[in-house]
Amino acid sequence: MSTDRTPEGSAALEIEDLVVRYGKGEDVLRGVSLELQRHEVVGLIGASGSGKSTLLRAVHRLVEPTSGAVILDGVNLLGLAGPELRQARLRMGMIFQEHALVGRLTVMENVLCGTLGRTGFWKSVRRNFEPNDVEEAFRLLERMGLDGLEDRRCDELSGGQKQRVGIARALIQHPDILLVDEPTASLDPAASARIMSLITEVCAEDGLSAIINLHDVPLARRFCPRILGLHAGRIVFDGPPSALNDEILTQVYGEEALESYVGVRSEGTRVGD
Amino acid sequence: MYARKGHALATDLARAWRPPPRIESRAVRTLIVVSVALYLLVAALTVEVDPGRIREGMSRAGDLFGGWLRPDFVTRWPDIRTGLLESLSMTAVATAVGLMISIPFGLGASRNLVPGPVYVVCRGALAVFRAFNEIIVAILFVAMFGFGPFAGVMTLVVATVGFLGKLLAEAVEEIDSAPLDALTTAGASWPSRVVFGVLPQVMPRILGLTLYRLDINFRESAVIGLVGAGGIGATLTTAFSRYEFESVSAILILIIAMVFAAEVISGHLRRRLL
Numbered sequence: 001m002s003t004d005r006t007p008e009g010s011a012a013l014e015i016e017d018l019v020v021r022y023g024k025g026e027d028v029l030r031g032v033s034l035e036l037q038r039h040e041v042v043g044l045i046g047a048s049g050s051g052k053s054t055l056l057r058a059v060h061r062l063v064e065p066t067s068g069a070v071i072l073d074g075v076n077l078l079g080l081a082g083p084e085l086r087q088a089r090l091r092m093g094m095i096f097q098e099h100a101l102v103g104r105l106t107v108m109e110n111v112l113c114g115t116l117g118r119t120g121f122w123k124s125v126r127r128n129f130e131p132n133d134v135e136e137a138f139r140l141l142e143r144m145g146l147d148g149l150e151d152r153r154c155d156e157l158s159g160g161q162k163q164r165v166g167i168a169r170a171l172i173q174h175p176d177i178l179l180v181d182e183p184t185a186s187l188d189p190a191a192s193a194r195i196m197s198l199i200t201e202v203c204a205e206d207g208l209s210a211i212i213n214l215h216d217v218p219l220a221r222r223f224c225p226r227i228l229g230l231h232a233g234r235i236v237f238d239g240p241p242s243a244l245n246d247e248i249l250t251q252v253y254g255e256e257a258l259e260s261y262v263g264v265r266s267e268g269t270r271v272g273d
Numbered sequence: 274m275y276a277r278k279g280h281a282l283a284t285d286l287a288r289a290w291r292p293p294p295r296i297e298s299r300a301v302r303t304l305i306v307v308s309v310a311l312y313l314l315v316a317a318l319t320v321e322v323d324p325g326r327i328r329e330g331m332s333r334a335g336d337l338f339g340g341w342l343r344p345d346f347v348t349r350w351p352d353i354r355t356g357l358l359e360s361l362s363m364t365a366v367a368t369a370v371g372l373m374i375s376i377p378f379g380l381g382a383s384r385n386l387v388p389g390p391v392y393v394v395c396r397g398a399l400a401v402f403r404a405f406n407e408i409i410v411a412i413l414f415v416a417m418f419g420f421g422p423f424a425g426v427m428t429l430v431v432a433t434v435g436f437l438g439k440l441l442a443e444a445v446e447e448i449d450s451a452p453l454d455a456l457t458t459a460g461a462s463w464p465s466r467v468v469f470g471v472l473p474q475v476m477p478r479i480l481g482l483t484l485y486r487l488d489i490n491f492r493e494s495a496v497i498g499l500v501g502a503g504g505i506g507a508t509l510t511t512a513f514s515r516y517e518f519e520s521v522s523a524i525l526i527l528i529i530a531m532v533f534a535a536e537v538i539s540g541h542l543r544r545r546l547l
Contacts (some may be wrong), residue, residue, distance in 0.1 A: 007307050055455075060458045090460040093459075094454075104474065104476065105474075108343060114459045116461035119465075125468055166455070
């Protein structure tokens with residue numbers, strides 16, 4: 001499904017010295033740089049308020065970065081506007097904390113919302129979507145284990161089902177990259193592990209790269225071959241899960257939070273097995 | 274024994290608590306209460322309560338109520354029928370046109386959807402629409418377009434846009450922004466975001482408010498008729514000025530019946546559609 005638009009070897013996404021400042025207050029991101037390689041799944045960990053969500057939202061320009069660059073295929077997204085920006089956005093599927101579906105629309109409509117960037121306005125108003133897109137939506141629903149639910153309203157679904165509709169909506173964009181913001185925040189431990197393996201499987205099968213924000217370190221260790229630690233708007237760790245030790249976690253989460261992290265770890269181990 | 278002693282001790286040491294006064298100074302509080310009371314007394318004295326006129330009014334009320342106990346639907350039926358049908362079409366047209374105009378204004382007056390200048394212009398326009406009571410707007414339109422239902426429809430359109438536009442904007446400002454962000458990240462344009470992200474969330478409110486406004490517009494159509502803007506109100510004024518209280522009674526009963534019918538129908542629609 002993934003079309004190899006990027007030349008072999010080059011990064012799928014480059015973020016250079018990204019700064020985000022809200023109003024006159026303190027910087028939320030203080031110069032974040034990272035390269036996301038093709039087919040690479042990166043887990044982004046950090047305490048609440050460390051800037052994890054802001055980083056993903058800034059890459060998508062939901063938050064306007066103050067300075068820096070976000071480079072997709074050699075093009076800086078911060079210089080784009082209008083239709084060009086919308087085309088670039090189509091290539092980065094975003095999966096949200098709390099799923100962000102339109103509750104009063106059907107499952108099918110929510111999935112097809114992922115095609116709005118390439119569907120004409122009046123066609124979409126009349127729900128006259130491209131037959132190929134509709135067929136693909138059906139296939140994605142089957143792949144997500146949601147077949148037969150296409151006409152259900154999204155607010156009737158369970159939390160895990162909603163999250164899978166959100167994944168289908170991101171995939172129908174035909175993205176090269178998935179940006180995933182706390183996909184397990186509203187799910188119980190078992191459902192969290194299922195959603196994480198679904199996302200990582202999809203990335204492997206479709207050859208996508210992904211940045212996944214996680215507050216749950218054990219989940220990040222288990223599913224992400226590369227982990228980034230964000231602390232107060234700066235990247236303080238970049239390496240494999242095996243390199244994550246208590247010292248580094250203290251750096252990422254801060255002195256006082258280590259104890260609660262240990263709690264998270266023991267709970268997570270139970271869940272993981 | 275010991276326990277009782279301990280309890281007494283606790284009472285002695287108990288700390289008093291009163292809610293903090295809204296106005297700190299006792300003198301200022303007293304001054305405010307006294308001056309408000311004085312003003313009300315003086316104001317009441319300027320109203321000129323005249324026992325003689327009240328007595329006269331009571332006997333006239335007898336005629337009025339006497340007429341109302343014998344409603345006459347027959348004598349003026351052609352006038353009443355024309356007036357009612359006119360009111361109904363004024364209501365339907367004004368509500369539909371008003372709804373169509375209020376949607377763009379309502380979206381434009383939502384802080385979370387549009388840039389600052391658009392917001393200010395739309396909010397301002399909606400405030401102007403609501404600035405005057407329907408009667409004043411009706412007098413204005415009657416002066417502009419002459420007597421008849423056209424002035425009435427214009428009046429109701431203005432009132433409907435002011436009402437629906439403002440309440441729609443408030444509903445839009447309360448929506449969940451996460452689905453809108455999701456549509457943005459899928460490359461959706463502004464109109465697509467409105468159609469797929471905003472309207473589904475506010476549709477129940479739009480429907481409920483429109484049904485409510487339909488109801489208000491029918492009642493208003495009776496009121497603005499009094500100043501010449503057509504409809505059942507015009508028939509009502511004519512009957513009043515001819516002292517035909519039996520016909521007045523019939524008209525009022527019909528208005529009540531229509532409002533009841535509207536209530537039943539809108540309740541039914543709400544249950545079916547929401």
